[in-house]
Structures are given as structure tokens and as C-alpha cells.
Amino acid sequence: IEIVELHHNRKKDSPSGTALTLGEGLAQARGWKLEDVRCSSRDGIIGARPKAQIGIQAVRGGDVVGVHTVYFMGPGERIEVSHHAHSRETFAQGALRAAVWLADKKPGRLYGMPDMF
Template sequence: MATEIIVLGAKGRMGSTIARLADNDPDYALCAVIEREGNTDGLEVYSTFVSTNLQDALLKYPSAVVIDFTVPKVSLDTVKCCKEVGGKAVIGTTGFSSEELSYLKENSKDISLLWAPNMSVGINVLLKILPQLVKILGEKYDLEISEIHHKFKKDAPSGTALKLAQCLAEARGVDLDKVGKFCRHGIIGERSSEEIGVQTLRGGDVVGDHTVYFLGPGERIEITHRAHSRETFAQGALRAAKWLAHQKPGKLYSMSDVLN
């Protein structure tokens, strides 16, 4: 049976990709596409329910999974709406504050909710193997991350870079809020062994590049993930939605849960 999908922000870079893929894949039924008031022109190409109101779509298709790659404020409204009418949601939005993430976790007790800053299978496999490298290489290896995205991206560092940094910090048993270095400028002194650096580059139309560095005595290891197309993330989001459609509330699910 096809998984019913509602795409929020259907004219955005990610939303349009997800809607197109869902509309052309028999494993999914694109039930509705949602956009803000005055921005729905062209969405009739999908031959589905077009609306500016998510609640209307959820009431019409109560079994559908909402996929939301928008901005934090809109995504929080999505969660609120799902809670009010009993919907399920896959959230790929980045840039949440710690308080906003706490809101997602709290509401995941009542609705089936999945959040991941990166939906690609490759990145989520990387998150599984990085802790092993940290432990095997030991404390003599300095940990750094660089990320590059297109010039239109609004948040920095990327949600993926932060997730990678948190993964490294947890493997080291340290608090990223205390050891993270997100900008270096001027006479800053020697690098401490505890630091985890996260550096941001923006420009052009780069979909997303992330490199994790293990900088040791006499050698270095670089692990790079490059997303060649937004379809990588869109396919992951659809896979997550298919999985979430059969899950009950109780925790804030992640791509790790899907892959396991």
C-alpha cells in the first residue's frame, strides 16, 4: 500500500524535489502540497490537493505523513498542528535552538515525529562509524569539521556539521557547548587538545559538502561526504516517512532508527 505524503513548502528547494519524487514513485501517494498564501501558482502540476492550510490537508488525509523542510518557526507550527489533529511528521529543518529541539522532543510523546538534520544514508552511516574512529585513534588526534553550502543557506553552521560535531564530542565524553570552536580570528593562541573546530564556507550552488578531519602526529585522516543532488536528502525523507507511518509516539525518532 502506498504511503500517503503531504509536502509542506512544496515550492522550496527541498520541498519541490520531494514532491516531484513522491509524485513519480508508486510506493508513495502525494496527497497534498502546501505553500504559503500567494505562493501556490504552479502547484497544480501535481494534480493533487493544493492548500495554504496544513490542518485542512491533515483533516482530509488523516493517514498521511507530513514532510517539512522549511524554517524553525514553520516547523514548530507543523508539530503543533499535527498534535491538534493527530498527524505524523518528518522534519528536515535545521537551525533549531536548544529550546525548540526540546519542544520537538516533548511533543514526540504525543505524535509520531522524526527529526534529522540530514536525511542522506551516507551521512547517517558516517555518524555510526565516527565514534569508533575517535576511540581507536585516541586523544592525540585533533578533531575538526568543515562544511560548504550554497549561498542561500540561512543557518550556520549547518545542522549536519553540528550533528557530526556532537557525535565527536559524545565519543570523547565532552560537552560541545564548552569545546566547540565555530570561528577563529586574530591572535587566539595555540589550539587546545580539547577543541572541536567547526568551520563554515558559503557560496555558489553547493548542495552540501562536509569533511571530518582527524589531525594526528605525522598524519591526518579526512572523511568527506559530498551531496551531488538534493534527491539524496529527498529519497531519505521519503524512506523515513514510509517507516514513520507505522510507528507510534514515544520518542523523537531519527534516521538512525530508520536505518536500524
């Protein structure tokens, strides 16, 4: 499993929170802990890639809002799952939907996106 995330050249964090969340979910599905199997950089003669490894690579440039691609690769084949965000307006609309959903919830509890879904 490899995750490649691409964002604009002014993004301050790396890898992105979305890439880390994807990595955590994929690691959990495999029965792993992301902190034990994460590889965020490769350089030099590093040897064969371990089976229990999730690569997370960050690319920065231009004005790209956000692209996340997860690769599942095996002998002779590759599956790619990608999400391309073309506008920050998409995130603003999601934040507004979450605010409307949250308006009638009981205070004193921390809600997350899984609660909303």
C-alpha cells in the same frame, strides 16, 4: 578534530545542523560536551590550539548542495572523512524512505533517524 562544511551561498544557518550533529557525536565519543569545546571561528593571535577543542568552520558559495569533511590531525598525518551531496534529490529520497518506514508505527511518539536505522 576539525569539521569544515560547505554549502550554497543562500543557506541561512551556520554552521549547518549536520555539522553540529557530527560535532556532538565526536564530542560525545571523547567524553566532552560540544558546547564546552566548540570553536566556530579563529581570528588574530589566538595562541596554541587547545587539545579539548573541536573546530567547526562554515564556507558558503555558489550552488554547492553540501559537503562535510571531518579532519583528524596528528603529527605528520591527517585523516579526512568527507560526504559530498551532489543533488537535493538524495535528501528527498531519504525523506520518502523515512515516510514509508513511519507509516506503520504507533502514533504518540517522536521518532528520529536513529530509530529508523
